[in-house]
Amino acid sequence: MLLAQFPLKLVVFPEEIINLHIFEPRYRELIKDCKEQNIPFGIPTISKQETLSWGTKVELIEISNSYSDGKLDIKCKGLEPYTIVEYYSPLDKKMYDGAEVTIQPFDSNFDLMLNKKIIDLINELYHFMNISKNINEDVTTFDPLLVAHKIGLTLSQEINLLRLPQASDRQDFILTHLEELLPSVKKMELLRKKIQMNGHFKNIS
Secondary structure (H helix, E strand, O other): EEEEOEEOOOOOOOOOEEEEEEHHHHHHHHHHHHHHHOOOEEEEOOOOOOOOOOOEEEEEEEEEEEEEEEEEEEEEEEEEEEEEEEEEEOOOOOOOOEEEEEEEEOOOOOOOHHHHHHHHHHHHHHHHOOOOOOOOOOOOOOOOHHHHHHHOOOHHHHHHOOOOOOOOHHHHHHHHHHHHHHOOOOHHHHHHHHHHHHOOOOOOO
């Protein structure tokens, strides 16, 4: 299928809600076309490590604000990942880019036991880092991808996560990351406490 393209240095996951501030004339034209024609567009990920090859089809949910200078605040929702077959810069008779894309399979049948493990590890991570973020702890509705931006993944790791078609493989990917990250976080927390104790009186028996 042919999709208008809005390249960004981020990964959009299916079902993710994102807010964007639109100021460039070419992307204001893109949003205008999507609104008037009720069509989706694509957000491919810009990465120094990789060519522009993967993205996510998104739908425009609403234009939250329209400014007097033409700038826009919009809300979008991620739909499906895709690979780029051929890229057009710009798209014919448009200011913005476009691409022929192939929609990729994306399973959403999560393993509930793996969801429970992920939730527990995220809570442990946030506890050690003294982060107060509420996450959905209902294993039946928890979607690991909706917290993928909040667990310390690099952009390349997020792209690799998007590429995994099976939900259980994505869960394993996130579990492995958390299991490797937590020991380092715990060591840093112990080091921080030791540094804080330096210069204070200690009870020695």
